[in-house]
Amino acid sequence: MARLTPMLRQYLEVKERYPDAIVFFRMGDFYEMFFEDAEIAARVLEIALTSRDKGAEEKVPMCGVPVVSASTYLARLVQAGYKVAICEQVEDPRTAKGLVRREVVRVVTPGLYVEDEGLESKSHNYIASLVIERDQAGLAVVDLSTGHFRVTEVPLEGALGELFRLEPRELLLPEGLRESSLTGKILQSLPGVFLSFDDLENLSRGRAEVLIKEHYQVATLAAFGLDGLGPGVRAAGGLLRYLSETQKGHLPHLKPPLFYRLSQFMLIDETTKRNLELLKSLSGERRGSLISVLDRTRTPMGGRLLKHWILYPLLDRAAIEERLSAVELLLADGYLRERLSGGLAEVYDLERLNARVAMKTATPRDLLALKSSLLRIPHLKEALTGKGGVLGRLAEEMAPLPELVDLIARAIREEAPASLKDGGVIKEGFNPELDEYLRLRQDAAGFLAEIERRERARTGIPNLKLGFNKVFGYFIEVTKSQLSKVPEDYIRKQTLVSAERFITPELKTFEEKVLSAEEKSKALEQKIFEEIRQKAAAFGPKIQQTAQAVAVLDVLVSLAEVAEERDYCRPEILDEPIIEIKEGRHPVVEAFLPSGAFVPNDLRLDHEDHLLLIITGPNMAGKSTVLRQTALIVLLAQMGSFVPAQKARIGLVDRIFTRVGASDALSRGQSTFMVEMTECAHILHQASSRSLVILDEIGRGTATYDGLSIAWAVAEYLLEKDGRGVKTLFATHYHELTEMARLSEKVKNFNIAVKEWNDQVIFLHRLQPGPANRSYGIQVAALAGVPQPVIRRAKEILRRLEAGEFEILTGMARKGSRKRLRGRQLDLFSPDNLLKQRLQEIDIDQLTPIEALNILAELKRLAKED
Numbered sequence: 001m002a003r004l005t006p007m008l009r010q011y012l013e014v015k016e017r018y019p020d021a022i023v024f025f026r027m028g029d030f031y032e033m034f035f036e037d038a039e040i041a042a043r044v045l046e047i048a049l050t051s052r053d054k055g056a057e058e059k060v061p062m063c064g065v066p067v068v069s070a071s072t073y074l075a076r077l078v079q080a081g082y083k084v085a086i087c088e089q090v091e092d093p094r095t096a097k098g099l100v101r102r103e104v105v106r107v108v109t110p111g112l113y114v115e116d117e118g119l120e121s122k123s124h125n126y127i128a129s130l131v132i133e134r135d136q137a138g139l140a141v142v143d144l145s146t147g148h149f150r151v152t153e154v155p156l157e158g159a160l161g162e163l164f165r166l167e168p169r170e171l172l173l174p175e176g177l178r179e180s181s182l183t184g185k186i187l188q189s190l191p192g193v194f195l196s197f198d199d200l201e202n203l204s205r206g207r208a209e210v211l212i213k214e215h216y217q218v219a220t221l222a223a224f225g226l227d228g229l230g231p232g233v234r235a236a237g238g239l240l241r242y243l244s245e246t247q248k249g250h251l252p253h254l255k256p257p258l259f260y261r262l263s264q265f266m267l268i269d270e271t272t273k274r275n276l277e278l279l280k281s282l283s284g285e286r287r288g289s290l291i292s293v294l295d296r297t298r299t300p301m302g303g304r305l306l307k308h309w310i311l312y313p314l315l316d317r318a319a320i321e322e323r324l325s326a327v328e329l330l331l332a333d334g335y336l337r338e339r340l341s342g343g344l345a346e347v348y349d350l351e352r353l354n355a356r357v358a359m360k361t362a363t364p365r366d367l368l369a370l371k372s373s374l375l376r377i378p379h380l381k382e383a384l385t386g387k388g389g390v391l392g393r394l395a396e397e398m399a400p401l402p403e404l405v406d407l408i409a410r411a412i413r414e415e416a417p418a419s420l421k422d423g424g425v426i427k428e429g430f431n432p433e434l435d436e437y438l439r440l441r442q443d444a445a446g447f448l449a450e451i452e453r454r455e456r457a458r459t460g461i462p463n464l465k466l467g468f469n470k471v472f473g474y475f476i477e478v479t480k481s482q483l484s485k486v487p488e489d490y491i492r493k494q495t496l497v498s499a500e501r502f503i504t505p506e507l508k509t510f511e512e513k514v515l516s517a518e519e520k521s522k523a524l525e526q527k528i529f530e531e532i533r534q535k536a537a538a539f540g541p542k543i544q545q546t547a548q549a550v551a552v553l554d555v556l557v558s559l560a561e562v563a564e565e566r567d568y569c570r571p572e573i574l575d576e577p578i579i580e581i582k583e584g585r586h587p588v589v590e591a592f593l594p595s596g597a598f599v600p601n602d603l604r605l606d607h608e609d610h611l612l613l614i615i616t617g618p619n620m621a622g623k624s625t626v627l628r629q630t631a632l633i634v635l636l637a638q639m640g641s642f643v644p645a646q647k648a649r650i651g652l653v654d655r656i657f658t659r660v661g662a663s664d665a666l667s668r669g670q671s672t673f674m675v676e677m678t679e680c681a682h683i684l685h686q687a688s689s690r691s692l693v694i695l696d697e698i699g700r701g702t703a704t705y706d707g708l709s710i711a712w713a714v715a716e717y718l719l720e721k722d723g724r725g726v727k728t729l730f731a732t733h734y735h736e737l738t739e740m741a742r743l744s745e746k747v748k749n750f751n752i753a754v755k756e757w758n759d760q761v762i763f764l765h766r767l768q769p770g771p772a773n774r775s776y777g778i779q780v781a782a783l784a785g786v787p788q789p790v791i792r793r794a795k796e797i798l799r800r801l802e803a804g805e806f807e808i809l810t811g812m813a814r815k816g817s818r819k820r821l822r823g824r825q826l827d828l829f830s831p832d833n834l835l836k837q838r839l840q841e842i843d844i845d846q847l848t849p850i851e852a853l854n855i856l857a858e859l860k861r862l863a864k865e866d
């Protein structure tokens with residue numbers, strides 16, 4: 001240490017306090033990084049790595065980024081998963097005695113990033129914290145870029161699901177969980193989440209309460225609905241402490257924590273969110289997702305709220321009806337909708353602008369954006385006056401804040417530059433002192449012209465010019481051919497190819513005056529701007545309230561537009577557990593087909609005679625589509641949207657469960673069948689009589705008869721669960737399941753119609769009562785391009801199976817007729833020696849019917865491979 005320069009010593013002291021962060025060390029107009037930090041940053045940011053003298057002969061690796069463009073570099077480091085500590089000069093270098101004092105003013109991680117460059121405008125950037133107490137988990141989430149703060153308590157097994165629903169960018173966990181299996185599971189569910197660890201386990205309930213009360217200056221937690229909570233309060237307090245430490249206590253825009261219970265909303269778990277392709281398609285893109293069809297929002301806060309509505313459908317009938325009525329009104333009044341959408345399109349991200357104002361990072365252009373957004377508010381309010389219901393309430397909640405608009409309009413120049421650094425931000429006439437400096441600078445132009453004119457006359461050099469550059473300041477330029485006329489008092493400063501530049505004492509004195517005026521005016525502009533920003537910050541809560549109202553309005557207008565364009569209807573919301581859909585459509589599939597090409601379908605579910613619908617039909621007929629569209633229509637209805645149907649009556653559903661086809665869990669080291677059964681177990685445990693269960697092809701991942709037996713037992717269990725059963729749609733290729741309809745009147749068979757033509761199938765996509773009579777698997781295989789010899793052979797096997805050989809075989813197996821069975825099987829599948837040998841080993845007399853069936857299934861499989 002002793003050999004280091006004082007500056008590097010200061011740097012190392014800072015670094016010692018933030019060992020796991022890259023330190024951005026402010027030096028003038030740059031943030032510099034040293035040692036290993038410099039090497040990492042140079043690599044990640046692709047900037048030059050240089051070095052600096054350590055004071056002795058050794059060199060220290062170093063790199064730097066300009067302060068003006070720092071947020072871009074910051075975004076890249078943070079996105080690459082690094083933590084950055086921003087260390088500023090906290091005193092004026094011009095007046096500091098000795099080394100300038102520097103302090104870390106903010107720590108930035110993926111979850112603490114607030115600059116626009118690295119954030120998706122229509123997504124929240126959440127940081128969450130998790131605290132576990134026995135079988136309960138407390139969860140708190142904050143979006144620092146908007147100030148949203150939410151808290152919940154969930155049973156431990158639901159914590160992961162809720163985390164997946166929120167998808168935080170960063171998760172704060174108790175130190176003790178660092179190496180735990182739970183952390184491993186979290187990383188599997190949320191790949192790319194940035195994990196931070198904190199001493200949350202030793203944060204007592206009492207201490208956490210004090211932290212919250214102190215921050216919000218309240219006497220009790222009752223106002224936030226947090227009283228009576230345990231781990232929820234600790235998670236919220238812990239998160240607040242972490243935010244306060246990293247932001248150095250600077251969190252004025254954080255909204256009061258909003259407590260919610262999972263039971264207030266329809267529960268959408270990880271599987272359902274993925275399977276129903278709510279925010280992303282199965283291939284991971286926005287295209288093909290529900291939100292891609294629904295999102296017509298014009299403001300970033302509207303976009304974020306729409307996501308929230310999709311993930312948190314309501315269970316309160318009155319609240320749903322309110323939203324639906326607003327959508328209906330907007331749908332009916334095209335003129336109103338147009339006025340509103342025009343206004344909304346001109347509102348910027350009020351939430352993030354407000355956050356930047358509060359965090360003192362707002363630029364002059366941010367304030368202009370705030371002003372022009374607020375200027376739209378009176379128009380929106382006016383358009384909504386007298387509308388009643390939600391719309392009327394929104395109008396009341398919007399605050400146009402004319403004092404703030406007026407202040408910004410008087411103070412900030414419309415063409416203000418992006419940064420404050422070079423001045424030119426504050427309008428003339430706003431501050432007399434600033435005007436004085438400005439006049440001096442303007443006068444300077446006249447004064448310089450006067451000097452030029454006078455010097456030309458004095459020296460007789462007609463093309464003598466006055467100029468300015470950053471290195472030499474003001475100068476007089478004389479071309480080489482005129483040099484002989486230059487007077488004695490000119491002092492030569494610079495030689496160019498064809499001219500020489502001079503200064504005079506008079507010019508130097510003048511220059512000092514002008515430059516000091518410039519410097520003073522910049523400092524004054526900075527001060528004035530900060531004062532205005534400070535004043536704007538005082539309007540924070542009103543701006544947030546307005547932003548929230550704008551967001552709701554934006555989503556409602558968006559839903560009305562989609563309803564109009566895609567011809568959706570208003571669903572009837574019921575308390576009784578019925579789902580009745582007439583001419584329902586899949587909102588996403590239909591959007592990809594030509595208009596009118598989608599075949600609508602009717603469907604009814606209830607607890608009397610339509611509790612379990614078994615849906616059979618060939619591959620590609622549209623079984624999955626019917627299943628998913630039913631779930632999506634229910635979800636849309638409960639989020640307050642119109643639905644793609646001619647008529648829909650929806651009894652409130654508390655949860656939608658889905659078990660659909662292959663999942664991407666293979667990459668997480670689980671087998672397809674294991675995933676299928678885990679999801680299935682979850683459904684069987686959790687589903688209630690108010691849930692909707694969608695099962696697509698269950699039991700397919702194992703041996704045929706194991707699978708069939710499981711599928712059958714699962715269906716039976718759901719039929720009886722809790723005495724009332726669970727509304728279930730079950731698509732299957734196990735034709736045997738259709739037998740269930742004979743055993744219970746609550747079960748109904750449906751199939752999806754196809755037409756046969758020239759040994760080809762034509763898909764009609766129409767749902768009709770009764771079981772499917774054929775599977776057409778081979779025709780679909782042919783469509784898919786399976787080679788002709790295989791298709792011919794498959795048809796041959798199928799023909800013989802259908803001719804009854806299958807039943808004969810099983811019958812024989814039951815009777816234990818070893819010899820005949822062997823003969824038949826050999827004949828049927830033209831087996832090789834290996835197969836013959838296997839059959840010799842089987843003691844058919846001891847076989848149970850199921851075992852016999854399994855053997856046959858295996859033979860079939862071998863024959864197919866053959």
Ligand SMILES: Nc1ncnc2c1ncn2[C@@H]1O[C@H](COP(=O)(O)OP(=O)(O)OP(=O)(O)O)[C@@H](O)[C@H]1O
Pocket residue numbers: 589597598599600617618619620621622623624625626765766
């Ligand atoms: N009602 C419909 N109207 C028009 N096209 C439809 C309809 N239903 C499905 N389709 C089309 O058929 C395709 C296959 O549908 P889907 O995946 O639902 O079939 P499936 O019966 O579940 O098939 P598999 O058994 O192979 O999974 C869809 O991608 C869609 O293009």
